[in-house]
Amino acid sequence: MLKVRLQSFLLGSEYADSEYLAKSQEVALDMTQESLQLKRSFAARMLWLMVFLLLLPQSACKTETVKCPAIDPFPIPHEWYQPGGLLIGGMTSQIIYTSDELLFREHPSQKLFEISDWVIKFYQHALALAYTINEINKNPNILTNVTLGFHILDSYSNPGMTYRGTLDLLFKSHRFVANYKCDTQKNLMAVIGGLGFDTSFLMTESLGLYKIPQLTYGSFALEDKEMAQFQSFYRMVPNEAHQYSGIVHLLRHFRWTWVGLFAADDDSGEKFLQTLEALFSQHGICSAFTLRLPAQAHWDDLDGIMDIFSIIHIFFKDYGTNVCIINGESLTLAWLRACITLQNPGNVEMPSFVKVWIMTTQIDFLATGIQRNWGFQLFQGAISFTIHTKELPEFEKFIQSIKPGWNKGDGFLKDFWAQAFDCSFPDDMTVHDSGMCSGDERIDSLPRQLFEMGMTGHSYSIYNAVYAVAHALHAIYSTRSKHRAMVGSRRLDLEDIQPWQLHLILKSISFNNSAAETMSFNGKKEMGGGFEIMNMIIFPNTSFQRVKVGRMEDLNALQGNGFTLNEDIIVWHRGFNQVRPVSVCNEHCHPGQQKKKKEGGKFCCYDCVQCPEGKISKQNDMVDCFKCPEDQYPNNYRDGCIPKSRNFLSYEEPLGISLASVALAFSLITALVLGTFIKHKDTPIVKANNRGLTYTLLVSLLLCFLSSLLFLGQPGKVTCLLRQPTFGTIFSVAVSCVLAKTITVVLVFLATKPGSRLMKWVGKGLGQAIVLSCSLIQASICIGWLGTSPPFPDLDMHSVAGEIIVQCNEGSVAMFYCVLGYMGFLAIISFIVAFLARKLPDSFNEAKFITFSILAFCSVWLSFVPTYLSSRGKQMVAVEIFSILASSAGLLGCIFSPKYYIIVFRPELNSRDQLIRTKN
Numbered sequence: 001m002l003k004v005r006l007q008s009f010l011l012g013s014e015y016a017d018s019e020y021l022a023k024s025q026e027v028a029l030d031m032t033q034e035s036l037q038l039k040r041s042f043a044a045r046m047l048w049l050m051v052f053l054l055l056l057p058q059s060a061c062k063t064e065t066v067k068c069p070a071i072d073p074f075p076i077p078h079e080w081y082q083p084g085g086l087l088i089g090g091m092t093s094q095i096i097y098t099s100d101e102l103l104f105r106e107h108p109s110q111k112l113f114e115i116s117d118w119v120i121k122f123y124q125h126a127l128a129l130a131y132t133i134n135e136i137n138k139n140p141n142i143l144t145n146v147t148l149g150f151h152i153l154d155s156y157s158n159p160g161m162t163y164r165g166t167l168d169l170l171f172k173s174h175r176f177v178a179n180y181k182c183d184t185q186k187n188l189m190a191v192i193g194g195l196g197f198d199t200s201f202l203m204t205e206s207l208g209l210y211k212i213p214q215l216t217y218g219s220f221a222l223e224d225k226e227m228a229q230f231q232s233f234y235r236m237v238p239n240e241a242h243q244y245s246g247i248v249h250l251l252r253h254f255r256w257t258w259v260g261l262f263a264a265d266d267d268s269g270e271k272f273l274q275t276l277e278a279l280f281s282q283h284g285i286c287s288a289f290t291l292r293l294p295a296q297a298h299w300d301d302l303d304g305i306m307d308i309f310s311i312i313h314i315f316f317k318d319y320g321t322n323v324c325i326i327n328g329e330s331l332t333l334a335w336l337r338a339c340i341t342l343q344n345p346g347n348v349e350m351p352s353f354v355k356v357w358i359m360t361t362q363i364d365f366l367a368t369g370i371q372r373n374w375g376f377q378l379f380q381g382a383i384s385f386t387i388h389t390k391e392l393p394e395f396e397k398f399i400q401s402i403k404p405g406w407n408k409g410d411g412f413l414k415d416f417w418a419q420a421f422d423c424s425f426p427d428d429m430t431v432h433d434s435g436m437c438s439g440d441e442r443i444d445s446l447p448r449q450l451f452e453m454g455m456t457g458h459s460y461s462i463y464n465a466v467y468a469v470a471h472a473l474h475a476i477y478s479t480r481s482k483h484r485a486m487v488g489s490r491r492l493d494l495e496d497i498q499p500w501q502l503h504l505i506l507k508s509i510s511f512n513n514s515a516a517e518t519m520s521f522n523g524k525k526e527m528g529g530g531f532e533i534m535n536m537i538i539f540p541n542t543s544f545q546r547v548k549v550g551r552m553e554d555l556n557a558l559q560g561n562g563f564t565l566n567e568d569i570i571v572w573h574r575g576f577n578q579v580r581p582v583s584v585c586n587e588h589c590h591p592g593q594q595k596k597k598k599e600g601g602k603f604c605c606y607d608c609v610q611c612p613e614g615k616i617s618k619q620n621d622m623v624d625c626f627k628c629p630e631d632q633y634p635n636n637y638r639d640g641c642i643p644k645s646r647n648f649l650s651y652e653e654p655l656g657i658s659l660a661s662v663a664l665a666f667s668l669i670t671a672l673v674l675g676t677f678i679k680h681k682d683t684p685i686v687k688a689n690n691r692g693l694t695y696t697l698l699v700s701l702l703l704c705f706l707s708s709l710l711f712l713g714q715p716g717k718v719t720c721l722l723r724q725p726t727f728g729t730i731f732s733v734a735v736s737c738v739l740a741k742t743i744t745v746v747l748v749f750l751a752t753k754p755g756s757r758l759m760k761w762v763g764k765g766l767g768q769a770i771v772l773s774c775s776l777i778q779a780s781i782c783i784g785w786l787g788t789s790p791p792f793p794d795l796d797m798h799s800v801a802g803e804i805i806v807q808c809n810e811g812s813v814a815m816f817y818c819v820l821g822y823m824g825f826l827a828i829i830s831f832i833v834a835f836l837a838r839k840l841p842d843s844f845n846e847a848k849f850i851t852f853s854i855l856a857f858c859s860v861w862l863s864f865v866p867t868y869l870s871s872r873g874k875q876m877v878a879v880e881i882f883s884i885l886a887s888s889a890g891l892l893g894c895i896f897s898p899k900y901y902i903i904v905f906r907p908e909l910n911s912r913d914q915l916i917r918t919k920n
Contacts, residue, residue: 076153076168080126080410082133084149086497088469089169090129090462091162091193091203093155093330094122094412118419119330120450121366122195124399125217126152126412128459129192131398132466135514142474151188154412155199157331162199166206188212189499190469192462196220196329196362197268208232211500215468217461219243219361219387220268234506235526236461237387241275243360243531246385246552247325248279249563250358250533256323256583257285257604260315262336264328265292272327272360286585286604288319293332309339316352322583325358333363341374354575356583357382361457361531365449365544372450375542381573382536385552387457388529390515396453404439420446447543457532464519464527472505473497530562535570547571588620591639595623611638614801630797631804647803648714649874656712659881666889667705673896674698680903683910689899690744693767697737698896703730704888708881720791720808725782727884728819732778733771734891735826735857740770742833742850778822785815796873805873824861830854849895856890
């Protein structure tokens with residue numbers, strides 16, 4: 001039927017603008033196909049329509065005329081109708097009815113409407129629609145040749161009544177009703193509504209069939225695939241999904257990671273929880289608990305109300321969260337408030353209920369029925385996301401002018417007045433406590449929880465929705481009128497415009513409203529503008545004030561900079577003493593600690609353990625501790641780093657002074673012995689012990705003592721390069737001298753035997769050859785070491801905590817131990833030879849002294865290796881210096897002390913006779 005009518009309109013107008021007509025035909029075809037898809041998708045729900053169609057007035061239609069019944073057997077109790085050439089429908093949600101269960105055994109009647117409860121402040125939604133249409137009708141620049149009218153009904157927050165109201169808008173206001181025509185002077189162009197998620201979608205199922213634009217003024221999340229199904233669906237507020245991003249921004253700003261969630265027990269609440277939980281997991285936030293609140297209040301079930309309160313109390317007490325997020329429809333907060341108040345009628349403030357409440361846009365501070373005298377102190381300091389609005393002074397004047405009887409078509413005003421001022425009219429069956437209504441009551445005297453004089457965000461959305469429809473109608477009229485003026489055709493009548501034709505214009509509409517704001521839809525047919533962030537300040541007289549503290553721009557991602565918040569002006573609940581609340585699963589892990597996940601708990605709950613050895617943490621709640629830079633080390637609390645001190649064996653410290661003093665002392669002693677031996681060079685004891693080797697040995701020992709000084713002080717490039725090769729070469733010379741003296745003694749005694757041929761080997765040349773050859777081998781090893789991997793200065797950052805060891809890196813450890821090994825080899829050969837020569841005559845035999853000296857030498861260096869490897873830093877250097885001094889002192893003392901004693905203290909023994917005398 002709709003398709004036939006559209007085609008007759010398109011083909012029957014010979015004056016139609018060809019370009020616009022082509023676009024309209026395309027839109028009509030697309031929408032007709034989409035209509036078939038909707039019929040299939042919502043076949044089950046359309047059974048409701050069939051039920052209500054059966055309830056509609058029966059029409060006795062004849063071939064010539066159609067009669068429409070004058071009396072509706074099932075009239076809707078509240079509606080506001082203002083006639084006009086073009087109509088805009090409205091669906092509010094300001095009344096709630098409690099009724100008996102429908103059993104379908106009798107005709108529906110007024111028994112459906114026995115007890116009503118008014119959301120008094122939502123009457124402003126109807127006033128906003130009426131005010132806007134009247135303002136447009138007075139504007140000579142918009143729709144000059146037609147008057148807009150309106151038809152406002154209420155959903156009663158009931159699915160059945162929502163369907164019925166939508167059908168009344170269609171069948172009582174639209175020109176097409178099945179196969180007959182009624183009220184031809186009415187022409188419905190668009191419908192503004194509804195407020196909630198369920199109401200809006202119940203309306204969409206009916207309005208979508210007739211392609212009538214539906215502009216909702218409530219905020220709720222909607223997925224793209226759902227939007228694709230509803231081509232007639234427009235939203236006057238940003239998608240609620242952007243608001244969820246704002247909530248996450250807010251939680252991250254205050255570092256609240258442990259929050260409670262309250263949501264309505266319906267599809268909208270389920271979508272809210274799923275979306276928010278996904279965002280929470282991405283940003284390190286956990287929900288302490290989730291509580292589903294009934295979408296519809298059942299005040300007769302007091303036990304159920306008490307059970308919910310008990311659950312809330314247990315959640316608050318056991319989970320310890322200080323932040324709660326509440327999402328739902330307009331009455332969700334009122335229902336939660338009732339649960340708490342009925343359990344705590346004395347309104348005694350319980351510490352466990354001191355919370356920061358974060359509320360979404362659909363939640364409002366409102367009072368219905370007996371709640372009008374209840375306070376809101378529980379929600380002091382709440383943070384609320386609200387729809388953007390602008391102050392319109394003329395709108396407030398319009399509200400102040402409203403009195404009983406001011407508009408005969410307003411079917412809401414009488415009950416609103418009685419509920420708002422708690423009074424009765426003479427024909428009321430219900431008598432209120434405050435007596436009769438005088439009509440002189442002032443709306444601006446009502447508290448804000450009952451009625452707000454300033455335009456709310458929802459009313460501002462309605463205001464812009466009406467203007468969007470008006471500008472779309474004006475754009476169609478202007479475009480087609482210009483074409484008709486050019487071709488000289490007849491005048492265009494605005495009543496000929498069909499509702500579906502508005503879609504082509506609405507999608508791309510952009511206009512400036514009277515508040516000087518530019519309004520337009522985005523690609524998803526959503527009006528932009530973002531959300532305001534309000535701080536709720538509750539006064540002792542139960543009044544409240546909203547203070548704007550921030551804003552969340554209309555962004556699709558959390559990474560943008562569209563979130564702004566002025567924390568300094570936020571007023572918290574007095575239980576927090578105006579200190580920023582903390583809401584975490586457990587206390588923060590302090591610097592010096594790291595988080596450790598609790599087994600079986602949520603990731604926001606953790607234990608705090610001290611950082612491992614060598615690591616620190618400088619901030620609260622660090623997941624992992626980290627190491628300090630190489631030149632720093634952790635302090636005792638492991639919450640900071642301290643610069644490491646440079647460690648090397650210096651001349652200034654006691655150990656360095658002691659070792660240097662010992663080295664110099666032994667050097668002086670060696671020089672003294674050498675001087676004494678030179679002075680008494682012609683004495684028998686000096687001549688008998690090979691003066692050349694003796695002098696060489698003493699000089700090498702002197703240099704050994706002095707070489708130890710290369711190990712003291714801060715290592716440099718030169719000292720590192722010289723000290724180990726110098727020490728190795730000099731010590732090899734000393735040991736080679738000992739070896740040469742031992743071999744010489746043995747050969748001398750062996751050569752004195754009759755028939756011995758060794759006499760030719762005895763002489764100065766043998767000792768010099770031994771010393772030179774053995775020393776050259778060690779020198780070759782050192783030269784190879786310096787040529788391949790020379791030692792160099794190095795910093796050891798890790799061996800000793802808190803210190804940087806300034807040391808010489810030996811370059812090649814293998815070469816270092818080759819040097820030591822070669823010295824050990826020479827020492828062992830010397831020991832063996834000396835040991836074998838120990839039984840020779842004492843007068844000419846140094847073998848015993850050499851044996852003891854080499855034994856001392858080997859003992860020192862054998863103990864040096866493990867001690868050296870187990871030492872670090874300056875201790876390692878001290879071990880090597882001590883080994884050099886001890887082994888050199890052993891050679892000096894064991895070999896030269898007996899001779900020095902004879903030369904200095906027993907010169908009478910220093911004679912040839914004494915040397916050749918043998919023991920008896």
